[in-house]
Amino acid sequence: MNKKLIIIIVLLLVIVGGLTYFSFQQHNENKEMAQLFALDKQEMENEYNSFATQYDELQVQINNDSLKQKLESEKLKTQRLLEELRQVKTTDAAEIARLKKELKTVRAVLRTYIIQIDSLNRLNEVLTNENKEVKMKYSEATSQINSLSQEKKNLNQKVTLAAQLDATNISISAKNKRGKETDKVSNVKKLAISFSIVKNITAETGERTLYIRIAKPDNDILSNGNSTFTYENRSLDYSIKKYIEYTGEEQNVTVYWDVQEYLPAGTYNVYIFAEGNMIGQKSFSLK
Missing domain, CATH: 1.20.140 (Butyryl-CoA Dehydrogenase, subunit A; domain 3)
Structure with a gap:
């Protein structure tokens, strides 16, 4: 190579x-x-x-x-x-x-x-703390306002109660067709309800509307139908409606109910209302 x-x-x-x-x-x-x-x-x-x-x-x-x-x-x-x-x-x-x-x-x-x-x-966080402080101050102010409002409310209630009408000496008389008193339910043709509106110098004078409810033993109300008034935000049937001219002095009132329906024996209740308040109540019995 x-x-x-x-x-x-x-x-x-x-x-x-x-x-x-x-x-x-x-x-x-x-x-x-x-x-x-x-x-x-x-x-x-x-x-x-x-x-x-x-x-x-x-x-x-x-x-x-x-x-x-x-x-x-x-x-x-x-x-x-x-x-x-x-x-x-x-x-x-x-x-x-x-x-x-x-x-x-x-x-x-x-x-x-x-x-x-x-x-x-x-x-x-800053706004939340400020909001808490504002809420606390608002709560304190609200508490003071509520306290004052409650005091005012209590005073108003006392004044309202003092000015409220009151029905006393309530009596109910059941009458037969001759106008005589009877306690036999089968003979009753008319109910006469009498009472006194007491003297009250704190109440306003003028026309007043009275509502009288007559409740049968079964609590059904004697009524002509479509006759209602307002009490504690409810519509209640009434038996008799009566207008009076209230002067502040004691006033005697008598109203009548003509019996046209069947009445059972037992205990009846009469309730008297004025200006959204129940001002009197009375019971009576029929045999």
Whole structure:
């Protein structure tokens, strides 16, 4: 073998060895790069997940609907980018770089909202403390007003009670067709109810309307129908309606009920009302 051939063979061996070494080095570098991209991708996924969770936590801290909608929009964007990242291959360096850039934007936006919400929370805390103080003062003022109102109400009730009409000396007479008194229910044709409206200088003078209710033993009211008045926010049937001109002095009143219905034996009750108050009551019995 001549000298030139030996030199050529040696050169070829050097070249082949160099290429083999370079290929081996390149393979190792590519493997290391792939591992780095995989780690980088995993780290980015963790951050995206963390940001989405933080958006949820921020939404819980606020009551502002407009701000909640913005946070929800950012959270959905973060979840969309996370899904894109999961679909990217570790060898797609360009796409990973793009999503890394997006991650920086998400991080900056999230930081802005955190600062904004923290500021709002601190402001709300100040306003809450001020509100508590205002409520306390208002409660104290309301308590004083209620106390004065109750005193006034008590005085008004006393004045109202003092001015209320009162019926005394109530008597009921059952009469037969000849106008004579009877206690036999089968003979009763008319009921005469007499009473006195007592003197009261504190009561207003003028026309007054009296309502008389006659209750049978079963508590059914003797009534001509469609005859009602208001008492304690209820409509009550009445038997007799009587107008009087009250002068403040004692006044005797007599009213009559003509019996046209069946009357059972037993105890009857008569109730007298005026100006929304029951001013007298009396019972009587028929055999």
